[in-house]
Amino acid sequence: MQAIDALLERRSAKTLTDPAPDAGALELLLECASRAPDHGRLRPWRFIVISGAARDRLGELMADQLRRQQPGASAESLQRERQKALRAPLIVVVAAVCDAAAKIPAIEQVLAAGAAAQNVMLAAPALGFGAMWKTGAAAYDDTVKAALGLASTDAIVGFLYLGTPTADAVPPPARGRWQDRVSYWGEGWQLKA
C-alpha cells in the first residue's frame, strides 16, 4: 500500500474480530509506533498489550469506573461498558509517561505518544488489520491507570482496538473542506479553492 493511499483512505474499523495481529505483526506495529517524532528523545510512549481473558479484566475496570462515576448506572449500562473491552481480539493501550523534570513540555510528550498511536492506526491496515482508537472516561481515571501500571500523572492517549474488520468498508465520515481550515500568512500560494 502506498503511503499516500494509506493516509487518504484511512478510516476506523466499525467491527472487529479474529484473527488479531499475531506476534510478528504486533512487533511490526510497535516498531512503527516507536518511529514517532519524539522531542528530546524521551520515548514517552508505553504500550500495554491486552488480549484473551485479560480483556474481561479491562472490561470490569471500565464498568467499575462507570459505577464510581455514576453510582446509579443501570445493569445494562455496566454490561455495555464491560463489552467495550471485547470489541476486538487485541487491545493496545497507548500511554504517555510524562517526565515532569524534562525540559520538553508535558503536552509534547503526550503528543509524541499520540503520534505513536497514529502510526499504529496507519500501520495496522497496511498489514491487513482494522483498528479503532477510543478513549472515554476510563482513559482519564486514576484507578484504571493504576491497574494498568500507570501513574496518575501519566496519560492514556488511547485504547487501540485491533483485529480483522467484519463489516464491509463504509465511507469515512465527511471531514469538511480542509480549505476552510487553512489561512495564509504571507503570499504566493495557489491552492485549490
Ligand SMILES: Cc1cc2nc3c(=O)[nH]c(=O)nc-3n(C[C@H](O)[C@H](O)[C@H](O)COP(=O)(O)O)c2cc1C
Ligand atoms: C484521542 C482520540 C480519542 C477518541 N476517542 C473516541 C471514543 O472514545 N469513542 C469514539 O466513538 N470515538 C473516539 N475517537 C474517534 C474515532 O477514533 C474515529 O476517529 C472517529 O469516529 C472518526 O472515524 P474515522 O477514524 O473513520 O474517520 C477518538 C479519536 C481520538 C483521536
